[in-house]
Amino acid sequence: xxxxxxxxxxxxxxxxxxxxxxxxxxKRGVDYTEEEIRELANVxxxxxxxxxxxxxxxxxxxxxxxxxxxxxxxxFEDTTxxxxxxxxxxxxxxxxNPILKLFxxxxxxxxxxxxxxxxxxxxxxxxxxxxEVIHNLVLETTRLGIDVKNLKMRVESMSSxxxxxxxxARALExxxxxxxxxxxxxxxxxxxERREPRTDSEQAERRNRRRRRRGRRxxxxxxxxxxxxxxxxxGATGAQGAERVPHASGESGESSGSxxxxxxxxxxxxxxxxxxxSPATNxxxxxxxxxxxxxxxxxx
Amino acid sequence: xxxxVAVQRYGADINGGAELHARYIAERLARHAQxxxxxxxxxxxxxxxxxxxxxxxxxxGIPVRRFPVSHERDPLYFGRLSGRVFDQEHSIADELSWLxxxxxxxxxxxxxxxxxxAELDFVLLFSYRYYHAWHGARRVADKAILVPTAERxxxxxxxxxxxxxxGVRAVMYNSHEERAMIHAATGNQAVPGVVVGIGSEIPRxxxxxRFRKKHNIQKPFAIYVGRIDENKGCxxxxxxxxxxxxxxxxxxxxxxxxxxxMPVPPHPRIHHLGFxxxxxxxxxIAASDLLIMPSYFESLSMVAxxxxxxxxxxxxxxxxxxxxxQCIRSGAGLYYERYEEFAETLYSLESNGPLNARLGRNxxxxxxxxxxxxxxxxxxxxxxxxxxxxxAGGSSRPPIEALPGWLARRRRDQRPAAEILASIPxxxxxxxxxxxxxxxxxx
Numbered sequence: 001x002x003x004x005x006x007x008x009x010x011x012x013x014x015x016x017x018x019x020x021x022x023x024x025x026x027k028r029g030v031d032y033t034e035e036e037i038r039e040l041a042n043v044x045x046x047x048x049x050x051x052x053x054x055x056x057x058x059x060x061x062x063x064x065x066x067x068x069x070x071x072x073x074x075x076f077e078d079t080t081x082x083x084x085x086x087x088x089x090x091x092x093x094x095x096x097n098p099i100l101k102l103f104x105x106x107x108x109x110x111x112x113x114x115x116x117x118x119x120x121x122x123x124x125x126x127x128x129x130x131x132e133v134i135h136n137l138v139l140e141t142t143r144l145g146i147d148v149k150n151l152k153m154r155v156e157s158m159s160s161x162x163x164x165x166x167x168x169a170r171a172l173e174x175x176x177x178x179x180x181x182x183x184x185x186x187x188x189x190x191x192x193e194r195r196e197p198r199t200d201s202e203q204a205e206r207r208n209r210r211r212r213r214r215g216r217r218x219x220x221x222x223x224x225x226x227x228x229x230x231x232x233x234x235g236a237t238g239a240q241g242a243e244r245v246p247h248a249s250g251e252s253g254e255s256s257g258s259x260x261x262x263x264x265x266x267x268x269x270x271x272x273x274x275x276x277x278s279p280a281t282n283x284x285x286x287x288x289x290x291x292x293x294x295x296x297x298x299x300x
Numbered sequence: 301x302x303x304x305v306a307v308q309r310y311g312a313d314i315n316g317g318a319e320l321h322a323r324y325i326a327e328r329l330a331r332h333a334q335x336x337x338x339x340x341x342x343x344x345x346x347x348x349x350x351x352x353x354x355x356x357x358x359x360x361g362i363p364v365r366r367f368p369v370s371h372e373r374d375p376l377y378f379g380r381l382s383g384r385v386f387d388q389e390h391s392i393a394d395e396l397s398w399l400x401x402x403x404x405x406x407x408x409x410x411x412x413x414x415x416x417x418a419e420l421d422f423v424l425l426f427s428y429r430y431y432h433a434w435h436g437a438r439r440v441a442d443k444a445i446l447v448p449t450a451e452r453x454x455x456x457x458x459x460x461x462x463x464x465x466x467g468v469r470a471v472m473y474n475s476h477e478e479r480a481m482i483h484a485a486t487g488n489q490a491v492p493g494v495v496v497g498i499g500s501e502i503p504r505x506x507x508x509x510r511f512r513k514k515h516n517i518q519k520p521f522a523i524y525v526g527r528i529d530e531n532k533g534c535x536x537x538x539x540x541x542x543x544x545x546x547x548x549x550x551x552x553x554x555x556x557x558x559x560x561x562m563p564v565p566p567h568p569r570i571h572h573l574g575f576x577x578x579x580x581x582x583x584x585i586a587a588s589d590l591l592i593m594p595s596y597f598e599s600l601s602m603v604a605x606x607x608x609x610x611x612x613x614x615x616x617x618x619x620x621x622x623x624x625x626q627c628i629r630s631g632a633g634l635y636y637e638r639y640e641e642f643a644e645t646l647y648s649l650e651s652n653g654p655l656n657a658r659l660g661r662n663x664x665x666x667x668x669x670x671x672x673x674x675x676x677x678x679x680x681x682x683x684x685x686x687x688x689x690x691x692a693g694g695s696s697r698p699p700i701e702a703l704p705g706w707l708a709r710r711r712r713d714q715r716p717a718a719e720i721l722a723s724i725p726x727x728x729x730x731x732x733x734x735x736x737x738x739x740x741x742x743x
Contacts (some may be wrong), residue, residue, distance in 0.1 A: 011658050
């Protein structure tokens with residue numbers, strides 16, 4: 001998620017762009033352009049590929065070997081043996097050809113060499129294709145290597161976030177279950193039992209807890225605040241009411257507390273969602289200005 | 301004061317960048333001086349066919365004198381010559397042939413400028429790369445003020461343009477990047493120059509709700525205004541936006557205003573409204589969240605300035621130095637060079653209200669400071685005063701450099717223009733300080 005807090009009049013566009021780019025890099029692990037990938041494919045394959053299997057300069061080697069080892073092809077037809085640029089000599093060879101054929105038959109030789117020249121031509125035509133296939137394979141392998149690396153980083157990042165969420169959930173459960181002095185949420189009201197704080201320290205602790213709860217309320221929790229004011233009303237849901245009405249104390253106290261927790265976790269969830277929504281980043285930072293506005297805009 | 305504005309085409313119905321620029325400047329300067337427009341009879345910038353009558357007519361109260369074009373452009377021949385001068389070793393004669401084939405060749409127009417130069421104070425020549433500007437600058441160098449409207453294309457590397465840029469009285473640049481490029485290409489730092497640009501008629505009131513109702517657009521949207529053309533970066537814009545739309549199903553829509561030369565991909569979140577009158581255009585910009593400028597080559601984007609004037613941020617193609625530089629200097633826009641940046645910046649402008657609002661406010665301030673009409677007119681008038689003072693002071697200037705001789709002109713010793721362009725440093729002029737330093741160097 002983008003988290004630029006615009007608090008001053010000066011906006012440094014370059015700074016924002018730097019932040020955006022660094023976030024893209026964070027998200028993608030390593031951020032390569034097409035040209036860089038090509039360069040990597042040609043030069044530094046060993047960083048991404050198994051060096052035992054593939055040479056780093058494979059393409060270069062292939063290209064060099066192909067250029068060095070390519071002999072010039074030849075054409076071989078039935079007249080090739082007798083060709084000459086001298087007309088007289090050509091005439092004589094043609095004239096004496098029947099005599100030559102008395103000694104051996106050149107036709108199979110001519111035929112074999114003709115086939116060989118065709119095979120050479122075919123091979124030469126295929127070589128660029130081989131080269132292209134290898135080139136593309138190397139490119140794709142490099143790209144896959146980078147993708148794997150990025151995916152690994154993402155998996156690591158997600159597993160750490162999962163760990164964090166699990167710990168957070170456990171912590172929240174612990175707060176709900178083991179609050180000292182709280183009645184179990186599903187326990188039916190027992191009626192009339194009221195546990196007064198026995199010591200000064202217990203009373204002080206209780207006051208602190210109440211203050212903490214108030215502190216965590218948000219300004220929009222007006223209803224809760226009003227209910228809190230209705231201290232003398234039996235069955236009021238506020239914490240104060242809960243104190244005065246013994247059989248409601250546990251439930252209402254807890255519900256108020258868990259309500260806060262729910263709201264917190266809702267917010268957290270929304271923030272997480274919005275982070276996931278980000279096109280390129282998963283920044284954990286949280287900017288109030290931006291987030292609230294983003295929410296407003298998405299609502300509208 | 302008597303001024304002539306020379307431009308390749310002119311008319312109320314001509315919306316090309318340099319031509320519109322020339323018209324606006326002519327109409328604005330007519331409040332301070334006697335202005336005559338000198339132009340051709342052409343209407344089509346590809347063929348330069350004579351389509352308007354020769355002679356004088358009035359356009360929005362400005363007298364316009366038209367001259368016939370001597371020959372139309374042969375696209376094949378022009379393409380062949382372009383290939384030669386841009387990509388191969390060539391001669392000055394090749395470049396002159398290229399200029400002639402590019403057109404609009406109108407010797408009558410140049411003769412008229414030369415004849416009437418004595419009565420004129422200054423001649424404003426628009427678009428350095430065309431026939432009229434090159435020949436006009438050579439014939440009336442003492443009165444010539446060049447408005448180059450140069451983009452980063454290989455033509456700027458042609459050898460014939462160096463003497464033009466060094467020989468005119470002054471150069472009115474559109475942007476700091478344009479000035480830096482021309483300085484590097486031609487070494488004309490000694491010629492008085494100022495970055496001016498152009499203003500725009502911004503309506504006092506806009507009605508975004510009316511626009512939304514009229515075109516039935518309910519959702520927030522980004523807007524693109526201009527010709528929908530691959531050369532304007534629209535293909536890349538569509539590719540990027542379709543990917544973005546797939547990633548963010550509830551994100552911004554894209555509204556396109558302008559005539560389409562390439563097909564617009566059918567998508568429920570892309571709305572092509574065609575060519576709209578100015579009123580609708582401004583309402584559309586006011587209704588939008590931001591303006592997208594995907595063009596690679598711009599000497600100055602009027603639409604971007606209009607968006608800034610209306611308090612809307614701009615998302616520009618970062619490969620265009622001019623737009624990138626303006627975004628940075630104004631603090632009123634973001635830019636992208638590839639999809640990841642496009643997605644991230646668009647998302648930021650879409651979702652980050654304070655950022656969007658701040659950039660929009662900066663844009664409005666930037667426009668007010670640099671591109672309102674009083675500022676633009678003032679810069680032109682200051683330049684006229686400065687040149688007149690120099691004339692009155694009796695400062696002498698060397699005449700424009702002569703062309704080499706017949707044989708030297710045919711020697712193939714000119715480097716390919718594309719190679720020269722590649723050697724010119726690119727990049728945005730990022731700070732006002734840098735721009736000021738550049739200005740002081742040229743002064």
